[in-house]
Amino acid sequence: MNEKKDVYEKVKSEMRLSERILAELPGFRGYKEKELRREADKLIRNHLYRRLVEAKNDVKDAFQELSENRRYEVLNDVDKLVMKFERIAEKINHASYGYAGFFDAVKIEENDLDRMIKFDNALLEQVKEITEAATAFKKETLERKYEKAKERIQKLRALVEDLERTFDQRAETLRGVM
Template sequence: MPRELTPLEQLQLMIPGYRGYKVKDLVWQDDMLVRRYMIDRLENANSNFSKMMSEIARRNPFDERLRALDDLTSRIRELISGINSAQSGGVDVYARWKIHAEQLEQIYEYDLKLVGLASQVERASIERNLDAANQALEELRRLWQDRAKLFYPPELAQ
């Protein structure tokens, strides 16, 4: 009977080049691979929702869905910006504080959830499901903020 893949193994299958923060010098690279994967999905979703807005506006410029779509695309862009500008895991952080094995396991779990949620937002945009996109986006935002704390010692993570 085949065993279930670990979060690290799942991430390695999903994201080419991902090594699981194993090598100190590659912590930054793995962090950037996860970020790029999420950003690509979110940019695709934003593009899909923007096209949807254009189609709706052409038919009825006063459609109430336009406000919801505008809010959603704005929050997607805001999250993309936050992901792009957040301090990269490992660049100075790893040099100052060692990331322990149990933290790595938590980071793998967060990364797997984050890439899954980014894919859900993208899928919801393809299906034109605003409720599903909003729900996944909100969970993604929360997990992204929680994950950042794992790269710091507990006394500094607040």
């Protein structure tokens, strides 16, 4: 089971007894399900945002090290990379929670929900890959292993751009579902 469904199921399982009773009332169940989907969406996007900020901070630490050691040939590229991190992190952080039109529907088709879960799973995997690459870049830089710096920066830039494309595709898919 992927992480998006796990989060949704966790939120659902933590409902208090009174919430479970109310969930059985006609009409209330759909409302509660919608609320749970929104909460799961919020948790996932908060996680993505926090991990991207961590990765950005690793890149900023690498920038500082490169700057102190006069590796000017890559500083401009690292600075642009930090700006890309900031843009996508803020885009994820400030997207409206739950994309109201999608989550307001009392009945969401299972295949539409599955598509969103696939997007969210892809986003989680991409952010994991980005954080690992940023950590490796920082580690090599702090160890003064600069020979692969340009290559690491290019890889990180490509990963961040792929993440942004996936996030934008997710938003477009949501607009199509509504």
